[in-house]
Amino acid sequence: MKKCTKCGATPVIIHRKASGQILCKECFIESITDKVLKGIRRNKLIEKGDKVAVALSGGKDSVMVLDILNSLYERNIIDLFAITIDEGIEGYREHGVEIAVKNANKLGLDHRIASIKDYFGKTLDEIMTDDCREHGACTYCGVFRRWIINKIAREEGATKIATGHNLDDETQAILMNYLEGNIDNLTRIGAKSEPKSDKFTVKIKPLREIPEKEVALYAIARELDVHFDECPYSRESFRGEVGRFIKELSVNHPTIMFSTLKGFDKIKPAIKKEFSGKKVKIGMCINCGEPASHELCRACLFSKKINNEE
Numbered sequence: 395m396k397k398c399t400k401c402g403a404t405p406v407i408i409h410r411k412a413s414g415q416i417l418c419k420e421c422f423i424e425s426i427t428d429k430v431l432k433g434i435r436r437n438k439l440i441e442k443g444d445k446v447a448v449a450l451s452g453g454k455d456s457v458m459v460l461d462i463l464n465s466l467y468e469r470n471i472i473d474l475f476a477i478t479i480d481e482g483i484e485g486y487r488e489h490g491v492e493i494a495v496k497n498a499n500k501l502g503l504d505h506r507i508a509s510i511k512d513y514f515g516k517t518l519d520e521i522m523t524d525d526c527r528e529h530g531a532c533t534y535c536g537v538f539r540r541w542i543i544n545k546i547a548r549e550e551g552a553t554k555i556a557t558g559h560n561l562d563d564e565t566q567a568i569l570m571n572y573l574e575g576n577i578d579n580l581t582r583i584g585a586k587s588e589p590k591s592d593k594f595t596v597k598i599k600p601l602r603e604i605p606e607k608e609v610a611l612y613a614i615a616r617e618l619d620v621h622f623d624e625c626p627y628s629r630e631s632f633r634g635e636v637g638r639f640i641k642e643l644s645v646n647h648p649t650i651m652f653s654t655l656k657g658f659d660k661i662k663p664a665i666k667k668e669f670s671g672k673k674v675k676i677g678m679c680i681n682c683g684e685p686a687s688h689e690l691c692r693a694c695l696f697s698k699k700i701n702n703e704e
């Protein structure tokens with residue numbers, strides 16, 4: 395029987411092929427928590443006194459972020475609350491919202507829940523069954539969700555927004571943008587956003603170096619209440635295809651996601667230097683007052699189109 399390479403205990407719950415480590419449940423939880431907190435310090439994601447809003451979907455990633463950041467909240471290092479967006483995806487979202495509520499309540503945290511329909515007039519399902527839609531579900535969802543989260547974060551005085559992006563998400567984004575030639579998007583990938591307007595709250599990704607598999611294992615080991623359902627729209631996306639491709643490569647090359655991320659972080663300053671020529675001026679959306687690079691922000695532009703207001 396295999397023993398934990400850290401403490402010698404049995405049973406073990408993980409064999410990390412990339413490092414050769416074999417860990418029992420306690421050592422695994424400790425190693426993950428350590429890694430996340432060290433990453434937060436190294437990348438200066440959080441400072442003492444920050445008010446952090448966790449974008450809480452109820453999925454394993456965001457619940458794990460909430461769980462780890464709660465340890466900083468309990469030590470009075472930060473203030474913490476959660477924001478949940480109800481996108482209006484039948485058979486998927488209700489469950490997530492319910493679990494998000496449970497998690498926020500369990501920790502005694504403030505929790506704001508907002509729906510895309512309340513702000514923009516239609517649920518994501520309604521947008522997707524409309525013939526005049528011009529984009530994929532993830533585009534509408536992303537634009538509306540970011541707009542609402544940013545607005546609520548500002549209303550609540552948050553200084554940071556923490557999201558659950560893990561190593562798989564991050565390597566997907568790097569590869570996707572590289573494959574599509576979106577160099578401008580590449581320059582924005584990182585542990586911490588660098589907003590062009592002070593009306594945008596800084597976004598941080600505490601799980602950026604944690605593989606998705608280990609996020610799932612952490613949720614199970616900590617007995618967190620999470621939902622593992624996959625968004626019904628995620629299969630349609632290019633991101634999904636790229637994700638499956640990297641996962642397949644990881645089978646025979648277990649360090650591939652780590653090396654993709656590390657290599658990208660090394661080359662990013664050079665990309666930024668070379669491609670920072672295009673300075674977009676950020677003004678104010680004439681409709682909603684949120685930051686925008688055109689007359690209307692993207693959320694208002696989409697909203698007008700889906701509601702046939704132009």
Ligand SMILES: [Zn+2]
Pocket residue numbers: 398399400401402403417418419420421422
């Ligand atoms: Zn151990």
Ligand SMILES: [Zn+2]
Pocket residue numbers: 679680681682683684686690691692693694695
């Ligand atoms: Zn607007």
